[in-house]
Amino acid sequence: MNIFADLRTLVIDTLAGMERDGLLPAGLATDAVSVEPPRDAGHGDMATNAAMVLAKPAGMKPRDIADALAARLTDDPRVASVDIAGPGFLNLRLADTVWQGLVVNALTDPGFGRSTMGGQEKVLVEYVSANPTGPLHVGHTRGAVFGDALASLLDYAGYDVTREYYINDGGAQVDVLARSVYLRYQEAHDLSVDWPEGTYPGDYLIDVGEALKAKVGDIWLDAPEDVWLQEVRLFATEAMMDLIRSDLAKLNITMDNFYSEKSLYGTGKIEKAIAQLDAAGLIYRGTLEPPKGKMPEDWEPREQTLFKSTEHGDDVDRPVQKSDGAWTYFAPDIAYHYDKIERGFDSLIDVFGADHGGYVKRMKAAVSALSGGRVPLDVKLTQLVKLSKNGEPFKMSKRAGTFITLSDVVDEVGADVTRFHMLTRKNDAPLDFDFAKVTEQSKDNPVFYVQYAHARVNSVLRKAREAGIAVDDATLAGADLTKLNHAAELAVARKVAEWPRMVEIAAKGHEPHKIAFYLYDLASDLHGLWNLGNAETDLRFIQDGDNATSQAKIALIRAVQVVIAGGLGILGVTPAEEMR
Incomplete structure (x- = not known):
């Protein structure tokens, strides 16, 4: 149940009734009408801009629309009052x-907060996609988690999601890996x-070199x-991918697909993607201007095969084939994304490190050209992570040698x-x-603060059971919740209501x-209510000798716990049952 969506429906239906009654001209577009929390909570529970956005197309004063709309909205039993600001x-x-x-609703609906917004649209999320030349480093960690x-x-919002890792095993860096493993094999x-x-x-x-020795002996x-x-x-490559899968497993990450770049070569897939662009008139032979910062004498102009990416929003056209006939690094990426389109995905998301910022426009241009603008590509860049301990740079064992x-x-x-x-950052x-800081037990550590809220509710549930109070969800949902009438309690309920939105x-x-x-x-609101109970006994979750009131108050914090568990599930974090 999304109360904000429900109230927007009420507003739209009311506006339609005003049109039928001649209070508004017919055929007004209501797409821009919103219902959302006001900036100042003191102004109310929800605010709508309906009168403001409809005034001009209706040829009316906003205040006249607002007066008529307010009078009708108060007829709904859910609306206690309407003020015009x-x-x-x-x-x-x-x-x-x-x-x-x-x-x-939070206690009885197993899917509370889930949405059908996505309409089972097929979305491919490609992330991590690190070169298979070593273990994942801390920079990869952020992209993997994000x-x-x-x-x-x-998935929670109703999309049909596929997780994919693109194995960059087609370039020269994998040859370097092979030579490095051969050196360990010799050792x-x-x-x-x-x-x-x-x-x-x-x-x-070292272990890879030993494994190679065990497999082939001294023949090489x-x-x-x-x-x-x-x-x-x-x-x-297989050994490194096993290592990478092991690293991802430590973060509880499981991919649906691992897609090999090498599989694009010698299979006609690159040629097919470039031919698709060529058929659209987007491939030509030409010479690019020298890169910025290069002196003319340092630049040797060469005719190459170019993709006219500027026709799809890029800054410059991009080479796809070198003058010697070899493919550029961009060509297999074009083919990979063309394969994504051919697999029937409705939208694509790529998660790149910040150092790939220059790749965004060309990749979007390629997807736009290959799909005829039908398939959107959203590229998300993850910025760097700075490691420290108590504010000082933190050095750890560097088994990787350099990171x-x-x-x-x-x-x-x-x-x-x-x-x-x-x-905890965009x-x-x-x-x-x-x-x-990430392990300290304080309000300043959001990990602890949210986990503590979940564990605190468990503590209350445990004490209630010991006191003989039934606290299963069905019983709590049937409690007399009119007993939840304190402003602080209702504020927590309002925050729970925001979850689906x-x-x-x-x-x-x-x-x-x-x-x-x-x-x-949400955790802060729960802890605040807990602390108020220290001073105001009527706000304590367990009321001695009054099981009915206790159940109403516990129902509220159990709803908080349901939402926290759902949210942590999205983040891939296990809710804490108790804090140690």
């Missing part, structure tokens, strides 16, 4: 029974090796590179803390990850961090 904004106050009824939470959020045979610049000397390849020790490179490349791994972070603070904290804002807002904007923010605010 300024030139014609309407502020609505709802009856207490609305908020009390929403508590019942992408996974976004996928869960869209496994007690040979001394030199590590050329650009190879991967991290300890994580004296063999030339062309004998072993392709076999070692495949072996190393701190995802596994290091999760081993230090756990998956739940890692996931929640990675969502994805495109830098994130500070202080190992001391918040899910839809966050899903529409592809912003899972808004779920984390909402959960913190």
Whole structure:
């Protein structure tokens, strides 16, 4: 139940009635009419802009529309009063029974907060997609958590979601990986090796070298590179993907698909995608201007095969094939996204690191051209994570040789803390990850504060059972909730009522961090009500000798717990049953 959507329906239906009665001209478009919380909670429970947005097309004064609309809205039993503010904004106050009824709804509807907004539209969320050359590092962690939470959020909002990892195994960096594994293979045979610049000397390849030795023995020790490179490349890639899957599992992330870039080569898929662009008149032979910052004498103009991406919003046209006939890095990415379109997805989301910002326009241009503008692509960039402890830079074991791994972070603070904290900032804002602060037990730590709220409700439920009070959801939903009449209690119920609306807002904007923010605010309201009970005994959740009142108050905080559990589920965080 989305009370905001329900009240918007009431407003729209009332406006339609005014049209039928001649109070408004017929045929007015109401798409811009909104019903949402007012900026100042003191103005009411909900506000609508209906009179303001309809005044001009209706040829009427906003105040005249507002007066007529207000008079009719108060006929609905859910609306306690309507005030007109300024030139014609309407502020609505709802009856207490609305908020009390929403508590019942939260306790009886297993899908409370879920939405059908997505209409089972098929969405592909591609995230992580790190080169398979080593373990995932802390930068990948943020993209992994963001992408996974976004996928869960869209699923919760009624979309048909597929999670996918694009294995970048088609480029030269995988050859470097193979050569690095070969060096570890030599070391496994007690040979001394030199590590050329650009190879991967991290300890994580020691086990891979040992595994290669166990598989093939010494047959490649004296063999030339062309004998072993392709076999070692495949072996190393599979080993790294096993490592990456293990890293993702530590964050409770499971992909639906792993898509290999290498599968695009030699299969005609790249050629097919480029031919599709060519058929649209978007491929031509030409010479690009020198890159910005290059002196003319440093630039050697070469004719290449170019994609006319500027016709689909890009800044410059992009090369897809070099002068020697080799594909550019962009060509397989075009083919990969064309494959996504051909698989029937209605919309695409790519989650990239901030260093891929320059890739956004060209990729959007390619998808727009390949789908004829039918399939939207949203590219989300995740900014860097700064690790610290008590405000000082924090150094950890660097098994990777050059960077701190995802596994290091999760081993230090756990998956739940890692996931929640990675969502406490918008994805495109830098994130500070202080190992001391993310584990401290205080209001300033949102992970703890939300988990503590869930655990606190469990504590009340446990004490109620010990006192002989029935607190199963069915019993609580049947309690006399008119006893929830204190302003602080109703404020908590109002915050619970915002949950279905918040899910839809966050899903529409592809912003899972808004779920984390909402959960913190909801937890804060619960803790505030708990603290008020210390001074005002009538607000305590368990009222000695009055089971009926106790059940009404416990119903409210149990509804809070239901929402917190649902929200944490979207974020991929396990609700805490108790705090230790």
